[in-house]
Amino acid sequence: MRVTRSIFAAMASLWAAGAAVAQEQSVLPGQPYDWQMGLQEPMSPIEYQIQWFSNYTLAFIIPITILVAALLAWVIFRYRAGRNPVPSRTSHNTTIEVVWTLAPVIVLLFLAVPSFQLLTAQYNPPSEPELTVKTTGYQWYWGYEYQPTEASAEAAAEPVSFESYPLLDDDREAMGKADRNAYPHLLAVDNEMVVPVDTVIRLISTSADVIHSFALPSMGVKVDAVPGRLNEYWFEALREGMFYGQCSELCGQSHYNMPIAVRVVSKEQFAEWYAAASESLEDANALLTARIQSGDSVAVAGR
Known part of the structure; x- marks a missing residue:
């Protein structure tokens, strides 16, 4: 009985400590935090x-x-x-x-x-997808390719594609991502996948080498990336913000450092970013980050 009480007391103390740590943190919506007990928001x-x-x-x-x-x-x-002392002989x-x-x-x-x-x-999906993004897993980073849609055809005639690498600590200041609360260690990347809010997005997943898995917990996304195969899924972000995931299929020595970062923005911001990214991804990301941090409204490209 004493052992049982000690176990329950230890579990209660651990739960209380985790709750206290979580309250002290500035937890952003849809992101994981230390001592988290349940699923992400x-x-x-x-x-x-x-x-x-x-x-x-x-x-x-x-x-x-x-x-x-x-x-x-x-x-x-x-x-x-x-x-x-005399066992029962009941058979059925x-x-x-x-x-x-x-x-x-x-x-x-x-x-x-x-x-x-x-x-x-x-x-x-509840409706025809408005945007298609192809994700390709590599050892150990992700590649994204945006397929032109009716909403983006005027902004760029060619698909926008880029690679997303884990963010190095030495590059944080230069990229304006020094805030470790917004850009957590081992989750932040140099180039996020940018998608518009309240939009049905088709996700096509594949791999260029070994089996990976594209997992984004807060969006309910987990799709295997298999060489030579295209797996399809969909999601729809309900609010703007930065959301993180990771490769969830053991894929080699740097599997732990293969993060996924998705930046959800307004449809107007996405249209402007897409138009700029077709010419210069670095300039498009810098402009988008600056607009978001300043809180300024973003006009639709071409207006």
Whole structure:
């Protein structure tokens, strides 16, 4: 009993310490933080559904775990050798067998229906995608290629493409990314993937060498990047900001340092960035960062 109390006391202290650390931090929406206990804040419709299904599943898992643990404890206590010197010779019980067959079937049906609904939603966007971005995994960085759409065709006739490398500490000051809260260690990159808010985006994932995985937790995105194969997914960012992910498939010695950074901006800001990026990515990123930091409004290119 004392050991059990000590374990629960230690867990409570750990939880309290984590909560205190989280409160002291300036946590940005949709970003991870130290001592985080739950999932990241959802920033897309799919991630909302994923977290709902997670909580829904826990509503079954927790009672079942408690029931099984209680039954085991009761059997250990009630049918131990000290209380039953002569073991029971019962071979079967029809009622119990019917119950433990039907109960799991019913539980699985309650889990299967919303599971299939979520799976269907993940691969069927609510509308035709307005933007297509091809992501290519390399050892150990990402490449992005924007396919021209009706919204961007006037801004640039050719697709915009670039590589995104992990941000080195020596380059932070020069790139205006010294704030480690906004640009965390091992998550910040030199060139973010820029996308517009409230826009259905088609994501095409592949790899140029080994298997990678494009994962963006706050957007509910996790797509394998397989050499010679194109995997398709979609997401829609519900608010502006910077959101991070990482390669989630072991791909070599620098797998830990293969971050994903997505900057979500207004549609007007994206149109201006896209037009500038077709000529100079560095100038486009510098202008976008400056406008965001200053809070100035951005006019649509060409107006």
